Amino acid sequence: MMMILNMMWVVLIMFILGNMIFVSKHKHLLIVLLSLEFIVLSIFLFMLMLFSFIIYDMYMLMVFLVFSVCEGALGLSILVSMIRTHGNDYFQSFNLL
Template sequence: MMIDMLMMFFMFFIGNMIFVSKHKHLLIVLLSLEFIVLSIFFFFLMLLILFYYNFYMLMVFLVFSVCEGALGLSILISMIRTYGNDYFQSFNML
């Protein structure tokens, strides 16, 4: 059980390091966010199994994570349609 918690913390840390580092593409940033959400999901799952709780909160978390992924993809598609690519250097962020 401790190995699983350590692995989930390592996944969360690696996802945050990818998110914080400077990347040119928005798709890599969105994939790192989904990796962070996946590590939080696994942590939530282990915590709920450990304390013998119901998994209703896990379903709510999955619904919100799917909505977050759909929002990120819609932003990516609108950015590609507007600017022609998903480079951060191609547009001015104020």
Template sequence: MMNMMIIFLVMFMIGNLIFVSKHKHLLIVLLSLEYLVLSIFFFMLVMLIYIEYDMYLLMLFLVFSVCEGALGLSILVSMIRTHGNDYFQSFNMLI
């Protein structure tokens, strides 16, 4: 159980490291957020199996993570259509 906790912690830290280091590229930021959601899902799955609890909370978590992914993808598509790429340098926040 402790080895799995270390693996989940490493997965979460790698996702955070990618999120912080690649903050200028929207697609990589969205992919790292999905990786973080996946690592949190696996952690919750193992913990709920360990305490023998119902899995309805995981279904609710998956619903919200899918909505988050769809919202991020729609923002990415609208940004590419208006600005031509997904780099934050070309995106002016004042306009």
């Protein structure tokens, strides 16, 4: 029980750090995407511990992983297209309008 509680604290700290990086580092798209993947990883670890603690089916974890991989591939494709059109990944170098 104590080990699970310690792991919950680790996941909570991972989630908070990922959100802090997401909010503070908004110049580069790559850093924003990496912080989003870090947040997804912390949520995955939380769900893994929660489902293993209550002896639940792990099917939902597979669905979550599929969606997170699709989110990562979409973000990477946006990053590649942005670098091809603008030459860098600065948010200030292009207009959204």
